[in-house]
Amino acid sequence: MYLNSFEKKIFNFIKTYKIFKKCDKILIAVSGGKDSMTLLNVLYKISKINDYKLGVAHFNHKIRKESEHEEKFVEEYVNKFGLEYHYENFDIIRYSEDSKISIEQAAREKRYEFLFNIQKEFKYDKIATAHHLNDVTETLIYRLLRGTGIYGLSGLMPVNEKLTRPMLTVTLKDVEDYVTINKVEHVVDSSNFSLEYTRNKIRHKIIPEFDGIFDNYENNILTLQKILWEYRNTVEKEFKKRVKYEKNEYIYEIKGDIFDSEILRLIFMKNKNYPPNYEETKKIINMGSKKQRKIYNFLIFKNKRHLHISQLK
């Protein structure tokens, strides 16, 4: 099987970051737009080498009248390839009104819920989405401005449990060239329909200004991102090394380095809570022995150099 340079880039990225194993059963999220149709085409080729079993999931947001057409397009395309096909219709506008959240948030929530349900029900090893390097840059700038620590800067990961992003190594421009050269069929991308104001401004006003400042800035950002992924792994390792979980209590020793704070924040995140902010974190790390603080329903007690963190019922 001959792979061109674009496909090879993705192939190598999958290998380096151990995104899939041979013979994995992979569920590809396909809207029908350029990005996801490219992912489908490339993974189909690579599946001939690595014996992946592919399935496609399409989520119809029912937001615009084109939705019907898109659904048909994806289904017919998938049938030609003879892949498993899953779809769901969901009235996002109604749901967002009922639950009083933004359309963007509602769409994301329900789309991922659908993907994970299919993944479990049909025993897929991995879910693959078509995020690319421009999404990495967008997320990086978004988080910088919204506020984040180093851990949060690591943003989109190539693998996050079942969720994978094999295209993080290629730019939107690369995808567009691939679509043109290989005449990849697609519908006009509808994934941007509900882009919130902030994301929209970053994508359409700020990122275009980056072009022409430094050639190839995207690859510089990819390199930083790789380093940030390593940092995240280092934090996870230190967590395992330093933290004991006993009798519903997390216990770890303050060592005076950057991981003191990262571990504290991670304990909150692992329990699906927002971590305390920078100042609060500092206060906890630096409080005296026998002192305690309460954040949400977490009780944090210090004994000499050890923090004891428990969740109140």
Added chain:
Amino acid sequence: MYLNSFEKKIFNFIKTYKIFKKCDKILIAVSGGKDSMTLLNVLYKISKINDYKLGVAHFNHKIRKESEHEEKFVEEYVNKFGLEYHYENFDIIRYSEDSKISIEQAAREKRYEFLFNIQKEFKYDKIATAHHLNDVTETLIYRLLRGTGIYGLSGLMPVNEKLTRPMLTVTLKDVEDYVTINKVEHVVDSSNFSLEYTRNKIRHKIIPEFDGIFDNYENNILTLQKILWEYRNTVEKEFKKRVKYEKNEYIYEIKGDIFDSEILRLIFMKNKNYPPNYEETKKIINMGSKKQRKIYNFLIFKNKRHLHISQLK
């Protein structure tokens, strides 16, 4: 001595980051523009509390005809306060032509050379420059696009040996308000005269777009910056803990975490060389035992899990 909230912010920043000690002799770099005249005014007030001895250094680039006027303005102002005054005239345009470097680079190089010469000759404990939070953001974006690791993201530090930046905690807007409210005398800032294309685009095209995306994004960036400063300290600590320097050789053990690469890069930087890039760094870290690589005039040899790094004569 009563300090207003702006002055207090700087006062607390100086205290938290141990920027100056009581009775320090401080050389303030003053162009005569808003930023540096604000720094001069604020440090003058704080000096009454902390017994600093202040001196002012003015560097005349001789680039524009206003330079003469600026020099006079600064000298007269400083005389009113009765502070030590140092200045130098230097023909930057000629120097940049002769040495074939950009005016921007020439100006920076000669300005710092002047500051450090004065600092040594007149035994100043510290040099203070008027960089503020907007400069932090600008540097962060600049480095993101040019390419950097986490260490490099830490950008402008509050203290870097003799060089200090007591105003990193306030924004340009804060400075402008302070100047207006307190009628701080200044000349129209000439420090931008030679701003290179890249910096110019970031300052005037990209950063203004950040306003209105997230309120107070500057403070989010300051928080990230504080975390990055801690990261940098952690790297320096790990360096001291892990690296031995014996018989002109740096020796350290590869431990499989993010500091393996950071330490390698730091060894190059401490010897005033550009560090190897990401791919090269990975190759060195991962090379087999008894293998060696040469980068510039550094010889890197691996023995089991230890790297031995020496500089060839």
